[in-house]
């Protein structure tokens with residue numbers, strides 16, 4: 001309809017042009033073109049998908065501002081998802097969640113290496129026969145992948161078994177995955193090949209363009225993933241005579257980028273190396289960083305921005321190749337990262353594994369047929385929503401075991417939405433870079449970094465609520481405390497009359513709702529992960545925290561068992577994880593009488 005109106009306008013303008021107003025014609029022509037471009041293409045062939053996933057790229061530290069090609073091709077020509085989160089801020093668990101559409105508590109791939117994670121755990125759990133590329137192939141797609149798939153996918157186990165689901169693959173393998181200058185890749189069913197002396201970004205760019213060409217030649221729609229390691233830390237494989245502890249150093253940029261951004265520093269926000277410590281246990285105990293450590297953080301940050309230039313050029317090459325092929329109009333391009341990153345915030349050395357904004361927020365851009373250009377979508381979206389989104393683009397029916405739901409690609413999207421993100425972590429925090437050996441006994445690992453959180457963004461609220469395995473709690477109101485410096489969770493004594501309020505209710509009432517929500521989310525599956533309030537109050541129309549805060553539900557929420565842990569474990573051991581099921585109004589009396 002809009003298109004017809006615009007065409008009618010074009011005819012009128014064209015008539016006007018006869019008496020000399022050529023500008024009008026051009027304007028109307030442009031609006032016809034942009035409307036035409038923003039309409040989903042009715043093509044007989046399902047759309048192609050090009051997926052680019054970086055490693056450890058932050059959103060919050062402003063890395064995107066330094067990638068002009070990505071901004072030009074993805075932000076200006078596509079939609080930016082400003083509230084996009086990962087569900088576990090660590091590479092392997094996050095990637096397995098992404099490629100299966102499930103929370104880590106439903107994959108039980110919760111770490112980077114066995115017994116709790118890594119490629120062997122992914123295989124043991126049966127996902128090698130049951131993840132996105134396999135499903136896409138079954139639906140008629142040709143699938144290609146190059147770069148890092150999972151951690152603990154090694155020169156020793158790459159063939160036992162081979163990764164399923166790809167028509168063409170060329171994977172980075174451990175222990176050389178993060179060696180920028182000595183990577184090892186393994187193609188299809190060939191033996192691994194060392195690229196000693198070449199830069200990994202040059203290697204992957206050539207492989208990615210090769211697969212894109214293969215994909216473009218095929219008759220079927222394609223799904224091509226390119227997963228460079230930048231801007232992850234550089235890790236040289238341990239040598240027999242070297243230090244026996246793994247040390248992750250600054251990423252190594254391509255030589256042509258090493259001079260860039262000489263004066264750039266980590267943004268000096270309120271939570272950068274703060275004078276006052278805050279947060280729970282081990283984070284509160286971190287020493288303030290001295291000038292050498294701050295300087296190192298700045299130089300590490302610059303290395304990341306420089307290393308990202310290789311990704312920026314890669315994206316430019318891929319989009320240019322698609323443009324030249326004439327298939328850009330039937331291709332969705334998705335750009336994201338596996339988890340975020342912090343440097344110096346809350347006094348933390350470089351790393352991820354925390355639940356702070358820096359770690360859980362990542363860039364997400366999508367462009368393609370029907371996706372508005374230059375648009376910012378503020379809905380809450382997560383990595384477990386991406387497989388459902390690709391299913392929807394490909395016209396494949398939603399799977400019941402998806403814990404996420406397709407994300408809104410157009411402003412008028414009316415499908416089910418959620419205001420929460422379930423954030424989970426098990427095991428150890430990891431510090432990267434020089435000065436990182438500050439854990440117990442000079443280790444880069446901090447044990448007992450096990451927690452469950454809910455991040456909630458609704459109308460009039462912006463919250464993070466977290467329960468740790470030692471039963472410490474955190475509650476941040478990000479609308480007044482965007483840097484998560486003031487834990488509102490009451491410590492010790494019961495709150496008195498001066499209790500702060502949220503949405504017109506006391507903090508205690510709000511906490512009773514948040515805790516019940518987290519109790520559902522920490523063991524949710526499928527639909528209950530998407531509409532958790534329905535588990536609690538199936539008879540009432542509760543969709544949001546605001547709905548649940550109604551006074552008439554106070555007794556119901558106060559009676560709920562609370563999220564807690566019996567001990568800190570390094571993996572998802574249910575016995576350690578306290579109450580599993582909430583009370584629900586479905587249990588009948590007495591709740592029916594009350595609500």
Ligand SMILES: *[C@@H]1O[C@H](CO)[C@@H](O)[C@H](O)[C@H]1NC(C)=O
Pocket residue numbers: 137141142143166167218219
């Ligand atoms: C890709 O693999 C699928 C599944 O094995 C197969 O049906 C399809 O023909 C392959 N495509 C090409 C181009 O070989």
Ligand SMILES: *[C@@H]1O[C@H](CO)[C@@H](O)[C@H](O)[C@H]1NC(C)=O
Pocket residue numbers: 176182184194196
């Ligand atoms: C590069 O990796 C290969 C194995 O793939 C190894 O043999 C070689 O020693 C490494 N080179 C350096 C400089 O570390």
Ligand SMILES: *[C@@H]1O[C@H](CO)[C@@H](O)[C@H](O)[C@H]1NC(C)=O
Pocket residue numbers: 290291292293435
């Ligand atoms: C800062 O702390 C590190 C680690 O403890 C130490 O090696 C370094 O010498 C200190 N630098 C300054 C300027 O105090």
Ligand SMILES: *[C@@H]1O[C@H](CO)[C@@H](O)[C@H](O)[C@H]1NC(C)=O
Pocket residue numbers: 447448566567568569
């Ligand atoms: C980690 O948790 C375990 C089990 O809850 C406990 O025994 C241990 O002392 C904790 N370690 C640290 C460093 O807090």
Ligand SMILES: *[C@@H]1O[C@H](CO)[C@@H](O)[C@H](O)[C@H]1NC(C)=O
Pocket residue numbers: 108115116571572573574
């Ligand atoms: C997750 O995997 C670990 C390691 O194999 C195992 O101990 C644990 O019981 C598993 N959790 C669940 C819920 O199956």
